[in-house]
Amino acid sequence: MTMQPIEDTYDAIVVGARCAGSATAMLLAASGMRVLVFDKSPLGADTLSTHALMRPAVLLLHRWGLTERLAKEGTPPIRKTSFIYADHRRTNTVEVDIKPRLGVDALYAPRRTVLDRVLADAARDAGAEVRHGVQMLDLLRTEEGRVSGVRLRDESGGTREVRSGLVIGADGRRSTVARLAGSTPYVVGRHTTSVAYRYFRDLPVDGNRWYFRPGMGGGAIPTNGGETCVFASVPHAFASGPAADRAETFRQVLGQCAPDIAEALLSARAVSKLHFFPGLRGFLRQPWGDGWALVGDAGYMSDPITAHGITNALRDAELLARSIIEGNDLSEYQTARDDLSLQFFEISDRVASLDWDIPTVQHYHKMMSQEMNREEEALVALTDAPATAA
Ligand SMILES: Cc1cc2nc3c(=O)[nH]c(=O)nc-3n(C[C@H](O)[C@H](O)[C@H](O)COP(=O)(O)OP(=O)(O)OC[C@H]3O[C@@H](n4cnc5c(N)ncnc54)[C@H](O)[C@@H]3O)c2cc1C
Secondary structure (H helix, E strand, O other), X not given: OOOOOOOOEEEEEEEOOOHHHHHHHHHHHHOOOOEEEEEOOOOOOOOOOOOOOOHXXXXXXXXXXXXXXXXXXXXXXEOEEEEEEEOOOOEEEEEEEOOOEOOEXXXXXXXXXXXXXXXXXXXXXOOOEEEEOOEEEEEEEOOOOOEEEEEEEOOOOOEEEEEEEEEEEOOOOOOHHHHHHOOOEEEEOOOOOEEEEEEEEOOOOOOEEEEEEOOEEEEEEEOHHHOEEEEEEEOOOOOOOOXXXXXXXXXXXXXXXXXXXXXXXXXXXXXXXXXXXXXXXXEEEOOEEOOEEEOHHHOEEOOHHHOOHHHHHHHHHHHHHHHHHOOOOHHHHHHHHHHHHHHHHHHHHHHHOOOOOHHHHXXXXXXXXXXXXXXXXXXXXXXXXXXXXX
8 A cells, every 4th residue: 555645734743653642643633633643663563561551541541432442352351450468477468349430340451562553543533644664853943943843754764854833742751852852850750660571371360460569569460362461570670681580580579479470370371571671760751842742651751560651641642632622821731740640650659669568558559549539530520522533
């Protein structure tokens, strides 16, 4: 199929077509804006993730008409979350049933090869031009310094300039748009976890299982294809060193904090290599300026230990798109984002220290739950959603 050439001008250009970028593009296009969204990776490419979506993310996907699409792709509904806390003295399990509320009757943990494709398709269905294998190289500016477009390398390898009134960086935690626009972080975390994870078959789990032990964490999350994503988190051990040593650490950490999973792995079948995330301290960056904005990890990243990045990305796509469509000052987007993020970020950072005792981390989890309820209520209050997928 011959690709139409990218046009010379758009109302908005979105750099990065994963959860934040595609969701933002979908919402803007559905309001009638001419939107280009592109990603340097191929469509359907995988990325680092343990996939767990929290209630506010499922609420938005439901509102956008996309939970059915995820279910059709074989994403299993998750109806129970178990928190298993252990120290050298005892183990305490807290089970939480996912109660049907506001259209959400289950959580999901879709593989990113599924979620990001479903969102990119929804953006295309809403009228956005969605391109993969296209890389942003530079920002264009007017003589006054306002961002006015991008220089990009297209699918054929040629470079060209494309103009727009607004360039949105949804290009992840190492955002080029943020760097070129001069956005700096104004909140930075003190702690970070390093993570190792792998997919297994023949490892049935009854919902999401999160394990916490002083100095470490782990989990087992059911995802597409009958597979379970098993992960371990520690302060630094997965950041570097021979892969065999890190694989041994993965086994040891699970043996200590998730012994039932470690035992079940003996009869399960590994269907992927071990993936490693070395760790990166979280941050909130200035998310807008003259002619530009940031959404998703590009603007706000929290440590993976609290599995909230995709939820933040979808929420902030909704907040940013709404501000743009309503013609508001983007400072309102920043205020809304920060109001729903700062307390959660602080708790997430404390959990990421892995330096707590069990009553303390349980207290953090209660605080997180309250923050998530507040987040869900804020999204519900935005009743007239700017768009739904067709
Ligand atoms: C180990 C690990 C586990 C995690 N587990 C969870 C979890 O269980 N639940 C959860 O909610 N979150 C989790 N997260 C966080 C989650 O993955 C991120 O928050 C989420 O991916 C952010 O989405 P995004 O769309 O903002 O950016 P990204 O997913 O980072 O996508 C950015 C895109 O921009 C593209 N891009 C970058 N530069 C350019 C350029 N110059 N031109 C064109 N394209 C460009 C990239 O190719 C990329 O596809 C985890 C993160 C890690 C590291």
